[in-house]
Amino acid sequence: MNQTDTFHYPPELFELLVETIPILNRSKKSVILFFRGAGIADKLLKDLSDKLDSNKDSINKYEIARTILTRINEKTDAYIRERRELLKRVVEFESFTNCWETDQYKAKGLVAEIRNIVNVKDTFTRMKQEKENAQAKHSEDYNKKVAEIKKRTEQIELTKKDFYGLFSITNPQERGKKLEGVLNSLFSIYGILVREAFARKGDNGEGIIEQIDGVIEIDNQIYLVEMKWKKDKIGSEDIFAHLGRIYHRTSAQGIFISASGFSDSGIIASKEALVNKAILVLTDLEEFINILENEKDLTQYFKAKIRKAIIDKEPYSKP
Template identity: 55%
Template sequence: MNIIYHYPPEVFNLLVDTIPLLFRSKNDVILFFRGAGVPSSFINDVETKVRVNRDSISKYEIVRIILTRINEAGEKTLRERREVLKRVVEFESFSSCWPNDQLKAKGLVTEIQKVVNVKDSFTRMNQERENEAAKNRIDYQEKIVKIQKQRAERDEIKREFNGLFTMQNPHKRGKALENVLNKLFNSYGMLVKESFTLNGNNGEGIIEQIDGVIEIDNRIFLVEMKWWDKPIGVGEVSHHLIRIFNRGHASGIFISASQFTEPAKTVCRDSLSKALVVLVNLVEISRILEQDGDLKEMLRTKIKAAIINRKPLYTE
């Protein structure tokens, strides 16, 4: 039974009024408390007083004295307080009462049941509020930890990205770019697969290399990355378009450190009816990292511009 730590005044007074009516004799009242597990040290002197001079103490005084003692004992008698209350609330046979007290006793037991139910409801509601508050605190802490972890990851990605500009070997720099950008895609929850190669079925060796696969709004994008000194032309974007054409519903993203030629943009624009390719300058990703921006939202904007405005290379 969810009852508060001590009997509140309304419960205490109702018990004092009710328990004496439930039993005809003072000894039966004392026996009720013993049956509820109240320690003998709380009862013995009252019982002696009844035995020596029955008229020196009433049933109401007996109940008030014993209830006061177990109420003031705190945690030590929590079980006994609950057991006393439980026995009163569950009292059903009123034949132990004096006939004239039965109706009043039934009414008081009903009143106690109502009060206890209200108290229990408040206790449950408070517990629910406390549980909800605790859950919110945990969720908030987990969110903070997640944000801190994400920030640390992106700071590390930013350091790796900036380190690319000091690399002299073009091949190593290109592979490092794939690794860094795939880490960045992963930090935004977009990465489906890192760079991989496909071999031919008849011993042709590597016939295709994909720099990465990402997913944005349930749409799959094959990613191509280039760090060249010269602009990206028709041949490069066409090669990427062929990969997309061969995969049905796939789309493409082409990321380049150098600019895209006008013919390359035109090829991508003219292919929109067959396949979507979004062109991205590496400087745009650099800006996202420096400004702690939202890469996924930036790509969404570019995708919409490519579809709606027929601009595969859209810059804000």
């Protein structure tokens, strides 16, 4: 995507901006102020502002955004600076607390998708600049490294979008299945060996006798992964069920991922398992949000949690 294309919004990017900017701003006036802050001239905003003043119900946030974006996108040369600044404000948007609470995860997902389209992820941008300035920028190894970083950045952004999209899914089965896919993708990105969900059948034709959400390998140690998206916190019953799978496998350990946290009984059950040399690390989805938002290394994060479980007997730590 060359510079001209980047700042003359193509249809896909244009529609994403129309959907995103209203969500980033709570009120109609705030939408206009957002455009004004990006340097959009008052002559392009005045009629809309006057319309709101005379009848605030005469137009909605999305119509305001579409009208202004259409105006600055029609003249390719006249509004390059404004389009560039507006795009910069969207992709650098970090504080989503100004959004309505119900829109915050959706807003994060949309901004992540826009970042991916315009290729402005900070890490890749720095690598591109380094490529242009470094003496070895034409070497095969260097180009390969840049390509790997670009691919990894795109994978992380796509996984972010899919992760935040989970919170808008109301069907439990669909949400649970997609949660498995998102987390397996995240593990793979950070080099954690993954075996996706599998079912074990009985030897005598009993059909499926055991279902496991996934298996990962960290430091040559196998961990059976269980994921639950429940309304209530995970208690001892679910913990003991997963421990049963661990006890039936030599040298296996476990990880339990919950969307709703863990009750005291669940945490106690995990601590008691340590007495039997079984490590069961407890993790909630808030930790994955923290990892994604702060660009932490997932592998190192889990290694720290595992050390905390072994040394301090704290299976539910947040390093």
